[in-house]
Amino acid sequence: MKKRYYIVMLRILAPVLAIVLSALISSAVILAIGKSPLQVFYTIFKFSLSRLDSIAIILYNATPLIFSGLAVSIGFRMGLFNIGVEGQYLIGAFFAALAGFAIKGLPVFVHLPLVILCGALGGMLWSFIPIYLKVKRGVHEVISTIMLNYISYSLIHYLIADVFLDRSQKLVEGLGGILTRTPKLPPSALMPKLHVFLGLFGIQLPRHVYLNWFFPLGLLMAYLIYYLLMHTPFGFEIRSVGQNPEAARTAGIKPERVYMAGFLLSGAVAGLVGLSDLLSYFGYMDLDFPRNYGFDGIAVALIGQNNPLGIVLSAILFGFLKRGAEGIQTQLNVPMDTIVILQAVMIMSIVVITKVMNDYIKRLERKESVICSSQNSSLPA
Amino acid sequence: MERAVVLKGITKRFPGIVANDGIDLEVKKGEIHAIVGENGAGKSTLMKILAGIYQPDEGEIYIFGKRERITSPGRAIELKIGMVHQHFMLVDRFTVLENIILGAEKRAGITIDEKNSRKMIEELLSLYNFSLDLDARVEEISVGQAQRVEILKVLYRGADILVLDEPTAVLAPQEVKELFVNLRRLKEEGKTIIFISHKLDEVLEIADRITVLRRGRVVGTVMPSEVTKEELARMMVGKPVFMKLEKASVPTGEVLLSVKDLVVKESTGKTVVNGVSFEIRGGEIYGIAGIEGNGQKELAEAILGLRQISSGQVTICGRNAGNLSVREIRDLGVAFIPEDRHRQGLILPMKVWENMVLGFHRKKEFLKGRSLNLKAIRKFAEKKSEEFLVMLSSIEQSIEGLSGGNQQKVILGRELSREPEVIIASQPTRGLDVGAAEFVHKELLKKREEGKAILLISADLEEVLSLSDRVGVIYNGRITAEFKPEEVTLEDIGVYMLGGEVKAGEGA
Secondary structure (H helix, E strand, O other): OHHHHHHHHHHHHHHHHHHHHHHHHHHHHHHHOOOOHHHHHHHHHHHHHOOHHHHHHHHHHHHHHHHHHHHHHHHHHOOOOOOOHHHHHHHHHHHHHHHHHHOOOOOHHHHHHHHHHHHHHHHHHHHHHHHHHHHHHOOOHHHHHHHHHHHHHHHHHHHHHHHOOOOOOOOOOOOOOOOOEOOOOOHHHOOOEOHHHHHOOOOOOOOOOOOEOHHHHHHHHHHHHHHHHHHOHHHHHHHHHHHOHHHHHHOOOOHHHHHHHHHHHHHHHHOOOOHHHHHHHHOOOEOOOOOOHHHHHHHHHHHOOOOHHHHHHHHHHHHHHHHHHHHHHHHHOOOOHHHHHHHHHHHHHHHHHHHHHHHHHHHHHHHHHHHHHHHHHOOOO | OOEEEEEEEEEEEEOOEEEEEEEEEEEEOOOEEEEEOOOOOOHHHHHHHHOOOOOOOEEEEEEOOEEEOOOOHHHHHHOOEEEEOOOOOOOOOOEHHHHHHOOOOOEEOOEEOHHHHHHHHHHHHHHHOOOOOOOOEHHHOOHHHHHHHHHHHHHHOOOOEEEEEOOOOOOOHHHHHHHHHHHHHHHHOOOEEEEEEOOHHHHHHHOOEEEEEEOOEEEEEEOHHHOOHHHHHHHHHOOOOOOOOOOOOOOOOOEEEEEEEEEEEOOOOOEEEEEEEEEEEOOEEEEEEOOOOOOHHHHHHHHHOOOOOOEEEEEEOOEEOOOOOHHHHHHOOEEEEOOOHHHHHOOOOOEHHHHHOOOOOOOHHHEEOOEEOHHHHHHHHHHHHHHOOOOOOOOOOEHHHOOHHHHHHHHHHHHHOOOOOEEEEEOOOOOOOHHHHHHHHHHHHHHHHOOOEEEEEEOOHHHHHHHOOEEEEEEOOEEEEEEOHHHOOHHHHHHHHOOOOOOOOOOO
């Protein structure tokens, strides 16, 4: 049984190894642009971890990625690629914004949950199209979700710039037109920051930090998804269908039904991705609303190996890298793109290393059973 | 007489197991030497050593009297050792000729010298009396012909020692006969043949000498004229095996599974099951014999609801099952042992206990509220693993780490534990060693005694005949003959399996 712990150790070691390897490879890149890798990494760590507010910013950075990584991972668990988290979260954010600015006069404990729910609904709606097409018509979800991402960009643009443009903005003297954005959300729709809560523990965060309740909500979501996957019949079906749809079908599970429900769930989680930014930072949706969380989520899910805890950790890692990128840019004048390279190399090495590691673990497990069965079979019958 | 292959003290260890333990073997030039043994006895390892795929940890290999190290498959070919694999390694879309020369093409400038190759192959064909259409595509030829292509492949590469790994596993009786004719002809021309099998009848028929392996060791080398099948079986397993299964006489009950004029079509419109009808009563095993690919798989899948029924009726325990889902059909009490357990029966990366409840995970006893009752599931898996003698280190192990026999036992544990009324067993002992196969047979007979209806689909004629109460032969999607196993000879069935008629009026 000792071997079992060894295997668990290896599983944890794999991503760590990948991170180290990618740091080494990125060092070569940093050297190539004439900077010292040691100094760069030192700055990343110092800038990110030496101050409390910096750590809070890391967690804030990680918040949307937790949701996004979880959304992607639900797809992966079923053997589907939800590349459409990108579009789903934009639509979700818009739905939430709409529910925010269009409804007025509700108390916060009604309005805020409603807004969040609308976000989930928006994401779900946008994920319904590709999964319906897949289940009923056999359209590959990668193609349809990529297309829908583009459609969502344009749709959001149209909705913000045309239909729901806030025309009541006061023109600022000297500046040309009004901002292309939706009306502002009333306070009853906004997500409070964690400052007051953390203050109870003597942690004082400055005002420029936007860490809010979506972070703990993300952790809760990760736990819920873990529970769903490992402890419920539906989660069992998701994993079964993901690993071997043929065997699942033979056992009486309808893969199509699992795909449908699972993908909608993925879309609903995706709908929450943008809400941390929308409801605690911007307070409205404009054309500069952050993009790419959906794609980053794919990387986060990969590095987290579709494990909810792993996803939380890898989201925090990405948040840390983003913070560190700001550090090296401002302090060392090293381009932020270095971090993008680091992330890319990290994804590649994680894919390679987990593959190698999993094969090795598989061999170990087989060996273990061979030893065991040969011992058993040598017993007198 | 010259000795083609001499192995001295060959030992090959894998972590935790000694696959070959000091094997001594002498194969004379120009003989057909059979190597028999259960699955896991070390036959494949030994052959892979000969083919250059594995290197022995200890021991010496002599090929035609010279000590050699077979360091790679390429080296094996240089030494004139040719391997004919059990699973054909052919390119379906290529012609027979193209398949034979693939990887050893003669060149004319930058193009392939087809003319010379063809000439050479035709010489081989006439020398060994093989009949093959060189321009037919491999996807169009029969299994027996495909095997001849495999043999020609190694002859074309100049092999003098042919290693055939379970060559008869996929063949119909008539094709086996043809193969034997071919092999004898090869022998006459001085080729040495190493023939691996666990079908004792065939070994006794074709081999000049037989070497028996058990648990990595040589038990002995015998002449076929000196041993009986039972003695050989005893050497193989180390304990007497009942070749004839003890079959209690069981009163038959009501019809539990009835199939009437069943027609199943592929999505391409091709009819794969073409008007099949039969009834199975409780306490009865109905066997379906036939060469694979004649609609067996589709028949089983249609009954289980995995395939759309084009016309006809399936009645399970008195209920029309035509439009029911797999779940509903299973809930009527249908258990299914699929022919491809890796594709249809198990979810390989998942754990043993998870596989043990696959499909039954929504049953009341496995739920606690709306969540899975993991404790109850684990307990159930522990219990069934013990009951069905699954050898494992822990139920937390992923199922791919188990041997084929133990994987099949997990499937049996799962499928038979819910008191099914109808059991569809498709190739239930494929790839299992004698011990595991015996276990499966006993479980099926036990269910028969309990009054269940069993549909047994198998390409292994001996299995079908010894277990079944009635046998139907399927050919081209039709049941072409139906009889009681004691009424016919193997040869007659073979004729039906190949689409022939034995006597007018006897079929169907």
